[in-house]
Amino acid sequence: MNTKEIRRAARIILVGAPGVGKGTQAERLMKRYPQLSAISSGDLLRESVRKRTQLGLEVESTMKAGSLVPDDMILKLILGELQSKRWVSYQSSITGAFLAEPSKSPDASFILDGFPRTAIQATKLDSLIPINLVVSIITPVNIILSRIASRWVHAPSGRVYNTGFNAPKVEGKDDITGEPLTKRADDDEATWKQRLKKFDETSEPLLEHYERQGVLWTVQGNSSDEITPKLFQEFEARFT
Ligand code: AMP
DSSP states (O other): OOOOOSOOOOOOEEETTTSHHHHHHHHHHHHHHHTTTEEHHHHHHHHHHHHHHHHHHHHHHHHHOOOOOOOOOOHHHHHHHHHHSSEEEEOOOOTOOOEEEEEEEEEEEEESSSSOOSSHHHHHTTTTTTOOOEEEEEOHHHHHHHHTTEEEEEETTTEEEETTTTSSTTBOOOOOOOOOOOOTTTSHHHHHHHHHHHHHHHHHHHHHHHHHOOHHHHHHESSHHHHHHHHHHHHHHHHO
């Protein structure tokens, strides 16, 4: 795939029902636009659970039940990540308060996957770093449900496979490392329905928040392959 250069810092959020393919789109965007990187709140949390950190132990049961982790925990996690990548720094103002200063370099271009999930999280994020494109991905619920059953992940990297349309080169093995693929703990139908319910409750105010800011863009499709070209076209019009 040809790569393209970004000329204007892209600060993107992907919003969509669980299993809609946000991770897949994030991976494809990063391949085509190498200056982009991604932060996935779910991946960061799963890593904390795997490493049995204090946070991991606190959030494990919440995640397994398909509920949302408390805002203060998730905000701390994301802010730490934004700072460690130097995508945001802090300057003291005349009043002595600290103001967030997002980097303007096109290399400080990123995709947030899974965060913010609520309007409250979005309002907090606004004061740290302004988002300039929110992609709302829409796929019919029955299609997502049939895909969930065939989804496999490479847990250490977050790479996602689907035995139906995005199969690994070797069955059950990650393409890059050859390590075994696993099922996500929350990828069963009952948990997925619980997660969808949460998504339905929180996504409307979240999308309205960004609609008001004029940065919301919606894309529909039955598969990731249908959505990707539309997303690339929109991205290029805005950032390359
Ligand atoms: P995901 O991989 O984005 O589907 O996230 C998996 C799980 O991590 C969710 O079901 C939540 O329990 C938790 N989680 C991820 N991101 C957030 C967030 N922004 N706010 C609260 N909980 C989150």
